[in-house]
Structures are given as structure tokens and as C-alpha cells.
Amino acid sequence: MVRTAVAFSPGHISGYFRRVEGIGPEDTGSVGAGVVISEGVRSTVEEARETGVRVVRQGHASAGSPPVEYALERLGITARVTTECRLPIGAGFGLSAAALLATLTAINRLFELGLSPDEVAARAHEAEVLHRTGLGDVAASMSGGIVCRTGAGIHGDITRIYPQEPLYAVSLGALPTASVLSSPAAMARIAAAFPDRCPRDLPDFCLLSRGFAEKSGLIAPEVRQVLVACDAERVPASMTMLGNGVFAAGDGAEQVLSLFGEVYRLRVARRGAYLIEVKP
Numbered sequence: 430m431v432r433t434a435v436a437f438s439p440g441h442i443s444g445y446f447r448r449v450e451g452i453g454p455e456d457t458g459s460v461g462a463g464v465v466i467s468e469g470v471r472s473t474v475e476e477a478r479e480t481g482v483r484v485v486r487q488g489h490a491s492a493g494s495p496p497v498e499y500a501l502e503r504l505g506i507t508a509r510v511t512t513e514c515r516l517p518i519g520a521g522f523g524l525s526a527a528a529l530l531a532t533l534t535a536i537n538r539l540f541e542l543g544l545s546p547d548e549v550a551a552r553a554h555e556a557e558v559l560h561r562t563g564l565g566d567v568a569a570s571m572s573g574g575i576v577c578r579t580g581a582g583i584h585g586d587i588t589r590i591y592p593q594e595p596l597y598a599v600s601l602g603a604l605p606t607a608s609v610l611s612s613p614a615a616m617a618r619i620a621a622a623f624p625d626r627c628p629r630d631l632p633d634f635c636l637l638s639r640g641f642a643e644k645s646g647l648i649a650p651e652v653r654q655v656l657v658a659c660d661a662e663r664v665p666a667s668m669t670m671l672g673n674g675v676f677a678a679g680d681g682a683e684q685v686l687s688l689f690g691e692v693y694r695l696r697v698a699r700r701g702a703y704l705i706e707v708k709p
């Protein structure tokens with residue numbers, strides 16, 4: 430009987446960010462604000478002679494995940510990994526970080542590595558930074574809330590607030606994170622657009638994020654169309670970083686976003702990654 434472990438990690442919608450260059454990956458990352466969301470990635474791991482990662486989204490499977498494979502190799506572990514998610518990958522929902530946190534949480538238990546949650550997060554963060562799949566998502570998804578990160582890395586200063594109201598999002602297509610993080614011009618615009626304070630609540634988060642998105646030059650025409658419709662209905666909204674998508678809050682948000690595609694109704698997560706079960 431093959432032993433398996435299953436874990437879950439929430440995703441993260443980043444509203445605004447600025448890269449922070451450290452000496453190594455542990456103190457490299459970003460400052461900024463985002464929402465840790467109720468949806469994320471469920472990862473099932475089992476012992477295997479060779480590592481293989483199967484990525485399943487709404488019943489469609491693909492093979493391979495460089496950041497996850499890297500993280501296992503760094504641990505000297507081989508395993509069969511299956512990750513499952515509903516939200517679209519590469520669309521600004523922080524699913525690479527969630528996949529890493531969920532997988533490493535399950536691996537830690539299955540192989541009885543004895544890593545602390547911080548050590549699990551440090552491994553996930555390292556893989557994200559080195560693969561340019563994220564900067565601050567792992568730190569954010571270590572717990573829940575609307576997060577404001579004022580320091581880089583998983584030990585950077587972070588504040589969290591936990592509003593009850595839902596957040597809505599629609600995706601208009603992927604925007605590979607690495608393509609933006611690898612562009613000096615884009616990163617210079619992003620740094621110049623960075624707001625200098627933390628959000629007070631969910632509407633304020635949308636407002637600060639929108640100002641950042643407008644100044645960053647990242648808004649694609651199809652995203653602009655959705656934001657204009659939200660403005661017409663006085664719905665606070667901004668662009669999911671980094672993805673061609675829009676998040677919005679408040680009355681009318683779900684209705685206006687439904688004009689542009691499938692609307693994801695999301696809650697602010699109350700916790701970070703956690704183990705679901707170990708069998709047998």
C-alpha cells in the first residue's frame with residue numbers, strides 16, 4: 430500500500446508590489462499588499478522512485494512544474510505529486526506559491542522531515558524567487574487576510590486584516606510572471622508606481638491597487654475594458670498582479686464582472702497552508 434499525504438494552500442491576489450533585491454533568495458522578494466484567498470491548490474504526494482508532477486485544473490492535466498521539481502530536488506526527495514486547482518494558472522492568483530506550500534507541507538509530513546512551517550515556507554520562497562514565479566506570494570500565503578508586507582522574504586514585517594466581505598475576480602488570460610519580473614523596464618515602472626502605505630480595508634486595497642496598476646503600465650486593453658465598466662458602476666476594482674484579470678469588491682461587483690467571463694467569488698482566507706490527511 431503506497432503511503433500518501435494531502436495538503437492545501439490558499440492562493441494570493443497581489444494588488445501592488447515592489448521588488449526588493451537581497452543578497453540571496455531568502456532576503457529577496459517584494460513589499461506590497463494583496464489578499465490571501467479561500468481558493469488555492471490541493472497537493473497529493475506519494476513515495477516514488479522518480480519525481481513526477483501532474484498539474485490538474487478542472488479535469489485537464491498537464492505534466493511538470495519546474496519550481497515544485499526544484500524544491501523536491503533541493504530536499505533530496507523523489508515523489509509523485511498531483512496538484513489540483515480550480516482557478517486559472519498564470520492569471521495572478523498566486524498558484525505557483527500555493528502549489529509549493531501545499532506540496533512541501535505534504536512532503537514534510539509524508540517523509541517525516543521535521544521541518545517547521547517557516548522552513549517549509551523558506552523552501553517554497555526560494556523556489557519562487559529563483560524561478561521568477563513570484564516574489565511575495567509565499568510570505569503572504571503563510572497565513573490569511575489582506576496582507577501588507579513592508580519587508581521582503583518570509584521573515585519580513587507583515588500585517589494582516591480579516592474583512593468578512595467577499596472579493597470577486599475574472600480572468601481574461603494568463604500573463605507569465607517571469608516575463609514581467611525579467612523586464613528591467615517593467616520593474617522600474619512598477620517601483621515608481623508603488624504606493625507608500627498599507628490598505629485600511631478591502632475598498633482601500635482596491636483603490637491603492639488601481640492607482641498602482643494605472644501607473645505601472647501593465648493594464649492590457651482587455652483588462653482596461655473591464656475596469657472602465659467597473660468605474661461606470663462605481664465598483665472598486667483593479668488588475669490582478671500578475672495576470673490579465675480583474676478583482677473587484679462591493680455591491681455590483683459580481684454583476685459587472687459577469688459581463689466579461691466566469692466570475693470567481695472568493696473569501697479572504699483565515700489561514701495558510703495546512704495538512705489535510707495522511708494515508709495509511
Ligand SMILES: Nc1ncnc2c1ncn2[C@@H]1O[C@H](COP(=O)(O)OP(=O)(O)OP(=O)(O)O)[C@@H](O)[C@H]1O
Pocket residue numbers: 441470484493494495496497512513514517518519520521522523524525526528562563566604605606607670671672
Ligand atoms: N497549480 C500548480 N501546480 C503546480 N505547478 C504550478 C501550479 N501553478 C503554477 N505552477 C508553476 O508555476 C509556474 C509559474 O506560474 P505563475 O507564477 O505564472 O502562475 P501563478 O502563480 O498562478 O501567477 P502569479 O504568480 O502571477 O500569481 C507555472 O509555469 C508552473 O510551473
Ligand SMILES: CC(C)(CO)[C@@H](O)C(=O)[O-]
Pocket residue numbers: 443444445446458459460461463521523562563564565566606670671
Ligand atoms: C510578483 C507578484 C505580483 C507575482 O504574483 C507577487 O509575488 C508579489 O506581489 O510579490
